[in-house]
Amino acid sequence: VVDRAGTVRGWNRWATTIFGWTDKEAMGRNFADLIIPARHRKLATARLVQLAQEPGEGEFVSRVDVTACRADGSEFPVELGVVRTEADDGDMLLLGFARDVTAERRAMRELETAQEQLRRSEELYRYVVELGSFIPWIADEDGSLLTIGQRWTEWTGTPVEAGLGEGWVGFVHPDDAPEVDATWQRAVRSGDRLEIDYRLRFAGGDYRWCRARTTKRTDVVAGAASWYGTLEDVHEHRLADEASRRAQAELSHVSRLSAMGAMASVIAHDLNQPLTAVAHYVRGCKQLLPTLAGDNRDAIAEAMEDADRGIVRAGDIVRRMREFVQRGTVECQAEDLAELVEEACRLALIDAPMRGVTHRLSANARCTVMVDRVQIQQVVVNLLRNAVEALKDQPRREIRISIGQEKPGYCEVAICDTGRGIPAEAAERMFDPFFTTRKDGMGIGLSISRMIIEAHGGTIWNDSKAGQGTTIRFTLPIASGHESPASS
Numbered sequence: 378v379v380d381r382a383g384t385v386r387g388w389n390r391w392a393t394t395i396f397g398w399t400d401k402e403a404m405g406r407n408f409a410d411l412i413i414p415a416r417h418r419k420l421a422t423a424r425l426v427q428l429a430q431e432p433g434e435g436e437f438v439s440r441v442d443v444t445a446c447r448a449d450g451s452e453f454p455v456e457l458g459v460v461r462t463e464a465d466d467g468d469m470l471l472l473g474f475a476r477d478v479t480a481e482r483r484a485m486r487e488l489e490t491a492q493e494q495l496r497r498s499e500e501l502y503r504y505v506v507e508l509g510s511f512i513p514w515i516a517d518e519d520g521s522l523l524t525i526g527q528r529w530t531e532w533t534g535t536p537v538e539a540g541l542g543e544g545w546v547g548f549v550h551p552d553d554a555p556e557v558d559a560t561w562q563r564a565v566r567s568g569d570r571l572e573i574d575y576r577l578r579f580a581g582g583d584y585r586w587c588r589a590r591t592t593k594r595t596d597v598v599a600g601a602a603s604w605y606g607t608l609e610d611v612h613e614h615r616l617a618d619e620a621s622r623r624a625q626a627e628l629s630h631v632s633r634l635s636a637m638g639a640m641a642s643v644i645a646h647d648l649n650q651p652l653t654a655v656a657h658y659v660r661g662c663k664q665l666l667p668t669l670a671g672d673n674r675d676a677i678a679e680a681m682e683d684a685d686r687g688i689v690r691a692g693d694i695v696r697r698m699r700e701f702v703q704r705g706t707v708e709c710q711a712e713d714l715a716e717l718v719e720e721a722c723r724l725a726l727i728d729a730p731m732r733g734v735t736h737r738l739s740a741n742a743r744c745t746v747m748v749d750r751v752q753i754q755q756v757v758v759n760l761l762r763n764a765v766e767a768l769k770d771q772p773r774r775e776i777r778i779s780i781g782q783e784k785p786g787y788c789e790v791a792i793c794d795t796g797r798g799i800p801a802e803a804a805e806r807m808f809d810p811f812f813t814t815r816k817d818g819m820g821i822g823l824s825i826s827r828m829i830i831e832a833h834g835g836t837i838w839n840d841s842k843a844g845q846g847t848t849i850r851f852t853l854p855i856a857s858g859h860e861s862p863a864s865s
């Protein structure tokens with residue numbers, strides 16, 4: 378309690394507790410000297426005088442937050458309320474109520490800091506969700522969805538409510554639904570974290586691969602939210618993964634094939650010696666034959682003749698195979714196309730008689746082309762092997778190969794078969810790398826053929842007519858100086 382001059386007239390024990398002065402020490406002294414830091418004293422005294430003079434309506438005149446000081450000089454925040462009252466002698470007194478708000482202020486500051494941190498963290502999560510391609514969701518203990526992020530609507534074109542509860546299950550691809558449901562139920566029962574990929578129906582009806590991840594919060598009471606999860610769009614990743622797996626399988630197949638090629642050249646090389654030896658023996662026998670007497674001599678001579686021809690043919694096959702497999706640099710030379718194609722036929726159609734496939738080669742013009750012999754033979758071999766494949770189990774098994782000059786400056790080779798033909802949708806893609814309809818096919822035969830033909834300045838195309846087997850044609854420029862009068 379102070380009078381209008383600021384002199385302390387009353388001082389209770391709480392004042393002693395707060396400010397550290399005993400009532401004896403305080404009584405009769407100026408309040409400002411006791412509880413206000415020196416730098417604010419003038420102002421505090423002036424304010425008190427003013428308060429005492431103000432006519433003021435009620436008794437309560439002021440409440441302010443001020444910095445006070447204790448007897449030991451330490452400063453602290455107080456909330457100060459002032460009420461006007463009347464002394465027994467009629468003079469006016471001011472009652473001051475001081476409340477130490479140090480702890481309160483500290484708590485307030487901590488709360489503010491915590492709120493700020495919360496706001497920042499919320500902001501961060503909001504950004505993360507907006508930046509990422511996923512939807513956060515929450516489900517209750519029984520696995521029923523309580524909340525889904527707004528992006529659900531963007532993805533599925535349906536309101537968020539459509540996905541709540543068990544609603545989301547209706548958006549899962551029918552083929553994935555049983556596994557997703559079983560896995561989810563298992564997780565709900567065991568409480569184990571879960572991660573599963575499935576296709577989700579997006580707006581417009583297309584399915585996209587999504588990955589659901591969730592983990593259970595164990596600190597929640599029964600009935601409250603307990604599964605926190607995300608649903609992420611991983612469609613592009615999945616496609617890329619699948620493509621890379623397919624590419625890997627194809628690559629390993631290619632490397633097996635190239636290992637085979639290397640082996641073939643070794644086999645061809647090793648066969649050469651025994652074949653040469655057999656040829657010598659056969660010739661030796663033929664020379665000895667006239668010295669023999671007997672009825673069987675002519676028959677043996679004939680058999681020897683056949684054996685000799687067979688050996689020459691075998692040697693030929695082996696030599697051609699070696700040339701075909703062992704490759705050095707690309708060499709373009711003027712080649713007779715008919716001769717080149719004929720040789721390729723012998724190589725590619727070795728097993729034709731066994732398969733009941735007949736072939737006919739016709740050339741209606743003499744064509745000299747500037748090519749890498751082995752590469753063009755590779756093309757012809759690829760086309761003929763495709764034809765042989767297509768003739769499997771067909772009633773008519775014929776291949777027709779024709780060479781001619783359809784367009785000035787170019788030779789054209791056509792390979793026609795009476796096989797099963799190419800369906801329209803396959804025809805569009807047959808020259809694409811890795812397109813195949815065969816179980817053991819690589820799908821590279823035609824794409825390599827096209828590469829080779831185009832590198833030689835020609836074109837290759839499918840010229841089939843529906844229901845008439847398959848016809849593939851390619852052209853090659855005629856070697857300069859070899860143009861026939863008809864084509865120039």
Ligand SMILES: Nc1ncnc2c1ncn2[C@@H]1O[C@H](COP(=O)(O)OP(=O)(O)OP(=O)(O)O)[C@@H](O)[C@H]1O
Nearest residue numbers: 763767798807813814815818819820821822823847
């Ligand atoms: N003569 C043909 N008759 C019918 N379909 C054919 C014929 N030639 C090619 N095709 C179709 O084109 C596809 C691609 O042929 P391509 O030669 O590129 O590959 P592939 O024969 O399947 O395998 P590989 O790489 O072993 O040659 C074949 O799988 C087949 O479906």
Ligand SMILES: [Mg+2]
Nearest residue numbers: 759763822823
């Ligand atoms: Mg092929």
